[in-house]
Amino acid sequence: MKSPVLIAVVVVVLALLAFGLYQALVVAPTEQTMGDVQRIFYYHVPSAWTAFLLFFINLIASIWYLIGRSGDADALAVASAEVGVVFCTVVLITGPIWARPVWGIWWTWDVRLTSTLVLWLIYVSYLMLRRFSTGGQTPLLAAVLAVFGFAVVPFVYLSIRFFRTQHPQPVIGGGGSLDPAMWHAVLWNWLAFLAFAGLLCWLRYNLERKQRGIEETLALEALI
Amino acid sequence: MNPIPFLYAAYIVTGVIHAVYLLTLYTRYQKLKREMQDLERK
Numbered sequence: 001m002k003s004p005v006l007i008a009v010v011v012v013v014l015a016l017l018a019f020g021l022y023q024a025l026v027v028a029p030t031e032q033t034m035g036d037v038q039r040i041f042y043y044h045v046p047s048a049w050t051a052f053l054l055f056f057i058n059l060i061a062s063i064w065y066l067i068g069r070s071g072d073a074d075a076l077a078v079a080s081a082e083v084g085v086v087f088c089t090v091v092l093i094t095g096p097i098w099a100r101p102v103w104g105i106w107w108t109w110d111v112r113l114t115s116t117l118v119l120w121l122i123y124v125s126y127l128m129l130r131r132f133s134t135g136g137q138t139p140l141l142a143a144v145l146a147v148f149g150f151a152v153v154p155f156v157y158l159s160i161r162f163f164r165t166q167h168p169q170p171v172i173g174g175g176g177s178l179d180p181a182m183w184h185a186v187l188w189n190w191l192a193f194l195a196f197a198g199l200l201c202w203l204r205y206n207l208e209r210k211q212r213g214i215e216e217t218l219a220l221e222a223l224i
Numbered sequence: 225m226n227p228i229p230f231l232y233a234a235y236i237v238t239g240v241i242h243a244v245y246l247l248t249l250y251t252r253y254q255k256l257k258r259e260m261q262d263l264e265r266k
């Protein structure tokens with residue numbers, strides 16, 4: 001686990017996260033209406049994009065598993081879903097922390113907020129299925145759940161266009177304008193989060209594969 | 225309402241969530257390492 005490559009990757013990820021934090025707290029200009037609290041945006045939005053991407057990877061890995069019954073695809077599906085839930089949790093917690101000083105409330109059952117919570121619950125149920133189901137069909141059931149569960153992702157993203165909501169319009173294609181310095185801060189943080197998510201996925205994927213190797217060895221020993 | 229504590233809270237909570245997940249990964253790796261050592265002993 002302590003290979004030079006891993007150490008180099010960890011150093012790069014830490015440097016990117018530190019630079020992203022510097023961009024968000026120091027370089028990005030203060031927003032005129034909300035003031036400094038708007039800087040939550042630089043963690044909230046890239047976390048959401050990262051979670052969506054990880055759920056997309058989970059979808060692709062699940063389809064790959066359904067087609068080829070590949071153990072590697074299944075391990076990738078578990079890893080991406082778990083790390084995706086971590087980033088989605090960040091979104092669901094930083095959102096209300098931002099909403100309280102700006103909207104005056106922690107939470108409202110607005111379509112964007114509710115659909116994000118439903119998305120999180122779907123992937124938590126996916127992980128619980130994987131954790132507690134003992135049958136041999138678990139990877140298959142989980143893959144099917146992942147394929148249907150992903151349908152919520154575009155709904156979450158597009159919900160603020162189709163419904164009247166309290167949530168602001170999307171940063172990309174939402175019709176609003178963002179200061180270039182703010183864009184830099186968002187993109188640097190997204191790059192940092194992508195690198196961090198990639199590292200976490202890689203670690204979780206390797207863990208899953210090694211665990212399966214041990215389980216297979218134990219099963220073989222039991223047969224002998 | 226002073227919004228600055230909310231800003232810090234959001235950044236700290238993000239760090240804590242990531243740190244807790246890293247800790248769970250580390251714990252699972254340690255458990256895996258013990259299981260591998262047990263297998264080697266057999």
